Amino acid sequence: MESSEPIIKLVGLGKEFQTANGPIKALDDINLSIEEGEIFGIIGLSGAGKSTLVRCINYLEIPTSGDVFFENESLAAMSPKEQRMARQAMGMIFQQFNLLDQRNVLQNVCFPLEIAKWPRKKAVNRAKDLLKVVGLEDRAKAYPAQLSGGQKQRVAIARALATNPKILLCDEATSALDPNTTKSILDLLKEINKSMGVTVVVITHEMSVIEAICDRVAIIDQSHIAEVGSVAEIFSEPKSKIGRQLILGDAAEQVSRFGGSRQVRISFDGRSSFEPVLANLILACKVPVNIMHAETRDIHGTAMGQMVIQLPEDETEQNRVLNYLKTAKISHEEVKDYDI
Numbered sequence: 001m002e003s004s005e006p007i008i009k010l011v012g013l014g015k016e017f018q019t020a021n022g023p024i025k026a027l028d029d030i031n032l033s034i035e036e037g038e039i040f041g042i043i044g045l046s047g048a049g050k051s052t053l054v055r056c057i058n059y060l061e062i063p064t065s066g067d068v069f070f071e072n073e074s075l076a077a078m079s080p081k082e083q084r085m086a087r088q089a090m091g092m093i094f095q096q097f098n099l100l101d102q103r104n105v106l107q108n109v110c111f112p113l114e115i116a117k118w119p120r121k122k123a124v125n126r127a128k129d130l131l132k133v134v135g136l137e138d139r140a141k142a143y144p145a146q147l148s149g150g151q152k153q154r155v156a157i158a159r160a161l162a163t164n165p166k167i168l169l170c171d172e173a174t175s176a177l178d179p180n181t182t183k184s185i186l187d188l189l190k191e192i193n194k195s196m197g198v199t200v201v202v203i204t205h206e207m208s209v210i211e212a213i214c215d216r217v218a219i220i221d222q223s224h225i226a227e228v229g230s231v232a233e234i235f236s237e238p239k240s241k242i243g244r245q246l247i248l249g250d251a252a253e254q255v256s257r258f259g260g261s262r263q264v265r266i267s268f269d270g271r272s273s274f275e276p277v278l279a280n281l282i283l284a285c286k287v288p289v290n291i292m293h294a295e296t297r298d299i300h301g302t303a304m305g306q307m308v309i310q311l312p313e314d315e316t317e318q319n320r321v322l323n324y325l326k327t328a329k330i331s332h333e334e335v336k337d338y339d340i
């Protein structure tokens with residue numbers, strides 16, 4: 001019977017490292033639920049705690065407080081053997097691929113099956129099937145050094161799927177790849193999620209990765225979860241400062257540098273173009289506004305637009321614009337403190 005429980009539940013999770021310079025709190029009171037079958041993103045700046053979080057999910061790193069529940073079972077309460085089984089149900093891929101250089105592609109994919117003591121013939125057949133899934137059936141005998149970055153990541157994905165995991169943890173899996181290769185790997189992850197029903201957890205520092213494939217996202221900032229929500233929700237109305245910074249991306253610096261008077265970020269369904277939104281605003285308020293930044297993004301297949309405008313100097317005119325946006329139910333928020 002299908003369970004409505006989340007596949008992964010983190011409750012009050014904390015991780016502290018002891019170092020020569022004293023303790024470092026990498027994670028503090030993390031509470032998160034990841035639903036079966038979804039593509040869940042975890043985004044944050046460097047040092048926020050993303051890698052530690054993903055390593056706690058599969059107990060490569062033992063949390064110092066709180067608990068991880070996998071299919072409603074506490075990992076802390078499991079025997080070492082049960083923990084190994086749970087870990088086997090969570091495949092993982094990394095930024096640097098972590099392939100075995102002395103083994104060819106087929107042997108790399110067979111490796112976890114050898115450890116799981118599969119009979120050799122069955123393992124080879126499984127590995128060949130998986131190489132087909134990732135589009136590398138003709139490179140079975142190649143060695144990692146003979147492959148491009150994207151091909152190496154495809155081998156790593158096939159290897160991670162070998163033992164039929166329920167979850168695929170992806171730690172900055174596209175960070176070493178160019179934009180086109182990144183897109184093809186993200187498409188592959190989406191396909192695997194859809195066709196095999198594998199829950200995918202994506203760790204990244206790039207909002208574009210989250211926007212391309214994730215259903216929901218958690219933003220992590222300085223060891224804490226700043227906010228969690230659907231990607232479209234967070235794009236339209238980010239609630240945290242870090243959320244607003246990540247959504248604006250490179251434009252944040254530009255906007256803060258040229259910021260004179262008050263600025264407002266407007267977001268909308270990108271199928272309506274910028275012009276009518278702005279023209280209607282100017283017609284209704286009878287005040288000019290400057291456009292500081294405007295772009296359309298592809299968020300999980302839907303075009304979404306964002307625009308940063310500078311409000312007039314006069315306070316009454318500013319209020320007129322803000323009231324118009326509110327009455328017209330256009331998602332917006334004031335841009336402040338984009339000091340990244």
Ligand SMILES: Nc1ncnc2c1ncn2[C@@H]1O[C@H](COP(=O)(O)OP(=O)(O)OP(=O)(O)O)[C@@H](O)[C@H]1O
Nearest residue numbers: 017019024026044045046047048049050051052053
């Ligand atoms: N094994 C460790 N020993 C001591 N400190 C650690 C260890 N691993 C991580 N940390 C510290 O924990 C904090 C979070 O690190 P983590 O690698 O999880 O962040 P991150 O968000 O993945 O960053 P990045 O994207 O730069 O890898 C950092 O301050 C880091 O220095």
